[in-house]
Amino acid sequence: MSAAQHLSDDDLAKIYTFAVQLGKDAGVILMKFAQARWSDNGSGAQLFTEKDSAVDIVTKADEDVETFIKNAIEKKYPTHKFLGEETYSKGASQDYLIGDEPTWCIDPLDGTVNYTHLFPMFCVSIGFIVDGRAVIGVIYAPFTAQLFSACRGRGAWLNETQRLPLRDQPLPPNAPQGCVLSVEWGKDRKDAPDGNLHRKVDSFLNMAVEPGGRGGKGGMVHGVRSLGSATLDLAYVALGAFDIWWEGGCWEWDVAAGVAIVQEAGGLVTTANPPADVKNAPIEDVRLGSRLYLAIRPAGPSPATGESARESQERVVREVWRRVRHLDYSRPGA
Amino acid sequence: MSAAQHLSDDDLAKIYTFAVQLGKDAGVILMKFAQARWSDNGSGAQLFTEKDSAVDIVTKADEDVETFIKNAIEKKYPTHKFLGEETYSKGASQDYLIGDEPTWCIDPLDGTVNYTHLFPMFCVSIGFIVDGRAVIGVIYAPFTAQLFSACRGRGAWLNETQRLPLRDQPLPPNAPQGCVLSVEWGKDRKDAPDGNLHRKVDSFLNMAVEPGGRGGKGGMVHGVRSLGSATLDLAYVALGAFDIWWEGGCWEWDVAAGVAIVQEAGGLVTTANPPADVKNAPIEDVRLGSRLYLAIRPAGPSPATGESARESQERVVREVWRRVRHLDYSRPGA
The missing domain is CATH 3.40.190.80 (D-Maltodextrin-Binding Protein; domain 2)
Known part of the structure; x- marks a missing residue:
């Protein structure tokens, strides 16, 4: 019996709801750190001292968000496996660690260079994998307030309200032209x-x-x-x-x-x-x-x-x- | 006496307020046309018949927004000159037409390919030029709800509330590295x-x-x-x-x-x-x-x-x- 069979549709739906909220909360933390770096904006200044560099702040944002996500998952789903970018970078090897068991695969901050430069194309990425297949995905880009999410069998969504794809016209007959x-x-x-x-x-x-x-x-x-x-x-x-x-x-x-x-x-x-x-x-x-x-x-x-x-x-x-x-x-x- | 000297700071401030509102209104029209093309969204369906192609809709959006902006400017500032992308493309030449007089220079839809494909990086662009220099600018990207604006002497702004630049760290000493x-x-x-x-x-x-x-x-x-x-x-x-x-x-x-x-x-x-x-x-x-x-x-x-x-x-x-x-x-x- 595969691990996936232990998870009912109802289980998966609950995990999905949890993952979407986790993505939103993580995005708020990312934006709080970003705003702390804005020139004329004192809103987050108390988070840092004058001598903290941009790189220090970004590293702290990355680590804080990963810890936040990891703790939330361990509390809610203690039997699930957790893999984050930090898990790998601190480990001895980068062997492929995903097996059949229910596994969370997380990037607390994708688009690190964009984040450092305050270009809005950065996000948190939360994937949930069963039997080696990604079955739940949550991507939240807080600076443009765009949340992308999907759960196997429940469709993919923009901001939880617009079904994806927004555009599903036929692919051009002479593709890659038109693409x-x-x-x-x-x-x-x-x-x-x-x-x-x-x-x-x-x-x-x-x-x-x-x-x-x-x-x-x-x-x-x-x-x-x-x-x-x-x-x-x-x-x-x-x-x-x-x-x-x-x-x-x-x-x-x-x-x-x-x-x-x-x-x-x-x-x-x-x-x-x-x-x-x-x-x-x-x-x-x-x-x-x-x-x-x-x-x-x-x-x-x-x-x-x-x-x-x-x-x-x-x-x-x-x-x-x-x-x-x-x-x-x-x-x-x- | 140059044309600019006819415009007091107060005049310019009023033109700026008008331009910002114009950009917001134009962006709403762009989004209405974009949403009319979303697969599972009937909100704008009544705007078009089944046989309208994506290209027809984009052309209509482009033209409608330029007409909207042009009419609004002609009503409010009948003595100002107006130059839009359509003005050029319908004209016999692409000679440089900007002189010293107060001139509006407009792109109703920049990022046309993005708009056709529903990638959010499209916008309306409204510039106001005096003595050959751009002194007011309004850029509104409605899909990401980011409004950029500036008026000479009044600063540049994101969403009218955050002063630009958000990031003004020194340029790297070994640039272009770090850029x-x-x-x-x-x-x-x-x-x-x-x-x-x-x-x-x-x-x-x-x-x-x-x-x-x-x-x-x-x-x-x-x-x-x-x-x-x-x-x-x-x-x-x-x-x-x-x-x-x-x-x-x-x-x-x-x-x-x-x-x-x-x-x-x-x-x-x-x-x-x-x-x-x-x-x-x-x-x-x-x-x-x-x-x-x-x-x-x-x-x-x-x-x-x-x-x-x-x-x-x-x-x-x-x-x-x-x-x-x-x-x-x-x-x-x-």
Whole structure:
């Protein structure tokens, strides 16, 4: 009997309600720390002394929010496993730790650089995983007051009131044309011709240039976006705003909640790296620990092509695979 | 006697109040049209028939908002000149039309691709120009409920309550390291080695790679962001979230409001294209019609380097110029 079978629909609904409130409360803490750094705003000044640097404050926000979430979960669900970014960074290895048991997978602050710079694209990310699959996701970006959430079987939502996706038009018949592509430059900035940065930028260029360009790989996407938050990239895929998100290097705490929300909204998440047979290889759901992600937004069936939603998403996956290079991210020890 | 001298501080304050309300009202219209496209939301359905396409709706939103703004201004200030994106696109040329007289320069919808895709980074942009200088700016992004505004001598504001910049820490002594760079891929996607897309991506790479990389040009910026809205790029420079915005190709209606807000917040806006003598060339305020923009965020003086705010901004301008290529955007007939 799998762990999931111990959790009834009613259990899951209660866990979902708890997770949504936890996300809101964590977001309030993040904003309190952010506001403490605003130039002409004394509201949070008493939290810090003059000599605390921006980096100190951000580290404290990150740690305080993770502790807050961890304590709340341990009190409410003492038998559940807890994995946070801090759990990993303080551990000896970054082995993949998610098994079959009910597991919380948390990023207290995704978009750390944005948070440091007070760019609003930062959030808290709370994922709940059973049998290795993300079944509940809560993402809250407090500066723009956008809450994304989903629970398996209960739909995906913006601010608990608007069902996701907001946009589920058919995927364009000539995709990636007409698509908005979301990508990230990441932290790996080595100037090596075969390093990840150059592999990424080659791939971005293939997706962006005019049709026929780049040796026939030109994808002429409608737009290229970079937010600096993998978690919010996934949230905007679930919303329908980003048609394609392609990225390597994230960890499971960056994506657990987002994958749950995208999948519940009707999107597809598979691997970023093209297989040998791009045209025919089976398209499998991504493994959370893979560090390589390609997400396609929810879409209605395509009257123009006669495809089902899934067929059109798989077509777009293959069109992306045809244009991108392999990325070289693995797990330590993997 | 210049036109500006006809406008007292009190006159300007009244125009500012009027412009802020106009921005809020225009944003409400934009959101009404956006919501009419949401999948499971019938609230605006009566506005459109089944056969209206997404493109029809976006075009109608754009035109309706421009007409709304134009009518309101003509009624309240019949002697003022009005320039909107539609004015240009329907005109015979794209000559630079801004002179010394009081002039409204409007983009009813900046971030059109985002709006089509329901990605929240779209906005209305209202600039008021006197003697060729943007003196009032109002930018409202209704989906994230963020209103940016400024009036010469009255400060720059987020949501009318938080003074901009929110973040005015000294610019990093080793900038562009530590800086968030905002750039856009744009619509020019020709696969020509010397085309604007390749010039841009070369420049992005120089700014992004590790120090010492790319023949010594590696800038190792903290992050690279692309929002798909020049107007909001400038808004986030004014806030302090983006340290550097470098872009070519926009028109004056994309930037008039943003330039007013950045300058009033204490930021610097000059040209994107490096001069022959990068080290010593004077750094002049940008001309609104130039189509080439480099903005540096507001910053406090740097105790570490002994620089004034302006000196540190000029240092960063030169560090950017050293790493970017010339972009080839001109005005028709210029």
